[in-house]
Every structure is written in C-alpha cells, then in structure tokens.
Amino acid sequence: MSNKQKFEQDLTILLSRLTIDSEKEVEDKLILLKDRLLKLQKENVVKINHSVMELVCAKYFIQKGYEVQVEYPLNDILTCDLYSIKGLGNLIIEIETGYIPPENALAPLTYTTARLASKIIRYSSFAGKFALGVPPHYILPFPRAFAKPPRNRTNQEIDEIKKLCDAYYQKPPVTLEEIRNARIQDIYIIDVDRIKVQEIDPETYQKRAIQKGIVYDYMPPEIKEEH
Numbered sequence: 001m002s003n004k005q006k007f008e009q010d011l012t013i014l015l016s017r018l019t020i021d022s023e024k025e026v027e028d029k030l031i032l033l034k035d036r037l038l039k040l041q042k043e044n045v046v047k048i049n050h051s052v053m054e055l056v057c058a059k060y061f062i063q064k065g066y067e068v069q070v071e072y073p074l075n076d077i078l079t080c081d082l083y084s085i086k087g088l089g090n091l092i093i094e095i096e097t098g099y100i101p102p103e104n105a106l107a108p109l110t111y112t113t114a115r116l117a118s119k120i121i122r123y124s125s126f127a128g129k130f131a132l133g134v135p136p137h138y139i140l141p142f143p144r145a146f147a148k149p150p151r152n153r154t155n156q157e158i159d160e161i162k163k164l165c166d167a168y169y170q171k172p173p174v175t176l177e178e179i180r181n182a183r184i185q186d187i188y189i190i191d192v193d194r195i196k197v198q199e200i201d202p203e204t205y206q207k208r209a210i211q212k213g214i215v216y217d218y219m220p221p222e223i224k225e226e227h
Helices: 003-018 024-042 048-062 108-124 155-166 176-181 202-211
Strands: 067-073 079-086 089-095 129-134 186-191 196-200
Touching: 003 024, 003 048, 024 048, 024 067, 048 067, 048 079, 048 089, 048 186, 048 196, 089 108, 108 129, 108 155, 108 176, 155 176, 186 202, 196 202
Parallel strands: 089 129, 129 186
Antiparallel strands: 067 079, 079 089, 186 196
C-alpha cells in the first residue's frame, strides 16, 4: 500500500468514527475538510498524524457552531492549521505533535520552546482567540511568560523570549512589541484514540505540568547565523 493509499484509508476510517453519531450537516462539513487534506497530501503538504488531529479538533468546533477550515492561509508566509469563525469572532488553532527535525536533535527542548513561542507571537496577531492543540502524550514547553496576561510580563521575560526566537527564526524576526502583546487563550488536548477534545487554560496547564515535575526550563540558545 502506498503512502497516499494509507493516508486516504486512515482518514476514511477516522471519518467513519467521527460521524457515527453526527448530524448530516456535521458529516458533510467533515467530508469537505477530509477532501482538502487528501488534496494537500498529494502535494506533500500534510502528514497523517497531524491531519487526524485536525479532523478530530474540527468536529469539536463544528458542533459548537463554528465554520471551520483547515490549512488556511493567513498571508503569503503563514498558514494556520485550523481557522474557525463564529459570529464576528475568529479562532486560530495550531496543532503540535512534538516532532523534532533532525538538525535540532541535540537541543530538542530549546528548539520546541522557540517554535511554540514563535507560533504564539506570529499567529495570535491574526486571531481574536489563539490556541494550541496537543495530543495527550505530549507536554507543551512554551515559555511560562505566555501563561500570564501581557500586562504582567516583565521586560526580562520579553528580552529572553526575543533572544530565544532570534536563535531559530529571523525571517522576519519577532519584535519586542509583538512579544509583549502575544496571547494564547486556550490549549486543546486532542485524544484521537477516544475522539475527544479537552479544553484547558494555559496557566492551569502549566501549573499541572510543574506540579507533576514534567516541565523543564530550556537551555539558553546559541544565536545561529543564517546563510
């Protein structure tokens, strides 16, 4: 079985599980999203572990009355995983699976913290509400300052996030003002096995992780030269 065939088979199986108790309108919307993901897979844009989480999360918000799109372009640079609209408000969700590129194998925690910080900073400026989606087996190591309201962040915290992001992302670099104003309102724990989504606020999420001793501070990164 080819990768394309396996991708389509997995989405078909998932869709049957997602729609077993769904209304026809919800099913029709999920079929459209599945078809878009199949098209993007042929273009080698999406992967299965990411796509199944998108569909599970999409159903959750469709049932809450949102109009949902997947892999939605925000501008010429950024494409978000889920873009949802309800009334006059919009919600952007970025899915995190915990993947580490081979070139960052020696600093996975620092790299992941920088990636999450960059996403929160860049994507939240396009959103009325911004959230991260995560599987239940992965703990998000985003900077603790982002669990606070913007007014409560210190200059030292903002400077440290700036240095962290600049070590990995400089096209374009994030600004101090963008860091100061960035917001993450929610985290969604996406359980594909059980077809469930749990909502939790960032502060509570971090407190639980800290209490269990399963969250660690990243190491100060070395600034990388871009060639």
